[in-house]
Amino acid sequence: MGNLTIGCYPGLVGSMTYDFALKLADAAATKGHKVSIWFSGNATGSVKANQKHLKDYSTGEKYLKALLEKGVEICTCEACTVARGVKKDEGIPGIQWNAMHWYLAKIYSADRVLLIGGE
Amino acid sequence: MSDVKLAFVVQKPQYKGETSRLAITHAIAYQTVEILLEDGQTVTPKLCFIGEGVLGLQKGQNAMDLYGITSTESHMKNALLVDLDVLVCKEDLAKYGIPEDAMPNAEEMGADKSIQIVPFTEIQKAVEEAKHVLFF
Structure with missing residues (x-):
């Protein structure tokens, strides 16, 4: 099985790009591939716990928890996250917090890398 | 020893969004990636600016004075200081009328490398030489 690293940069709300990144990660993990996701930029706002899922808006928490249960490694850029006012103890449990070198380290061993860009 | 070559291709102008800035900071992070890898494993990015990505790279920026944020110019200098290869597309600079000597350098900070303006x-x-290409 392959090793896929996804860099995810778009915001949770405002486009379906973020949703696509998570769906793609889920599909790959379901097939048995090793998947890691790096959140940077506006995507980091999605790691805050206790999101209310209003049906008019995308939600991250429910799907992120499901991905974690499937063994997907998820890490958020700490600098990007705290810049958006999200504190570490407010984050979804299981999501790692680290610096940009985490993403580069995952890229090192990846068979495929997808950078799903922001705005 | 095993090195993974990466190409960071920046197509979006600086300041318009965050992504083009993140390309530079992610590339600079190659300097500390070794703490998460085994001995002898390295990652070597090349930072390439093409199309609208060549906009906002000029020297003389005052982002800190005007907006209280670090400038792209300072990030470019940091990239050179950590020995990143920074390539700027010659044709695209010409297309936007940006003189080649408007590109910043970090000589005064002791950098060995300079921005390479290349075709x-x-x-x-x-x-083509990179194992992975990341478009910003």
């Missing part, structure tokens, strides 16, 4: 074919070569 697109050189950027294409960097892309």
Whole structure:
């Protein structure tokens, strides 16, 4: 099985790009591939716990928890996250917090890398 | 020893969004990635600016004075200080009327490297040599 690293940069709300990144990660993990996701930029706002899922808006928490249960490694850029006012103890449990070198380290061993860009 | 070559291709202008800035900071992070890898494993990015990505790179920026944020110029200098290869597309600079000598350098800070203004074919070569290409 392959090793896929996804860099995810778009915001949770405002486009379906973020949703696509998570769906793609889920599909790959379901097939048995090793998947890691790096959140940077506006995507980091999605790691805050206790999101209310209003049906008019995308939600991250429910799907992120499901991905974690499937063994997907998820890490958020700490600098990007705290810049958006999200504190570490407010984050979804299981999501790692680290610096940009985490993403580069995952890229090192990846068979495929997808950078799903922001705005 | 095993090195993974990467090409960071920046197509979006600086300041318009965050992504083009993140390309530079992610590339600079190559300097500390070794703490998460085994001995002898390295990652070597090349930072390539093409199309609208060449906009907002000029020297003389005052982002800190005007907006209280670090400038792209300072990030470019930091990239050079950590010995990143920074390639800027010659044709695209000409297309936007940006003189080549408007590109910043970090000589005064002691950097060994300078921004390389190269034809697109050189950027294409960097892309072909890379194991992974990341478009910003």
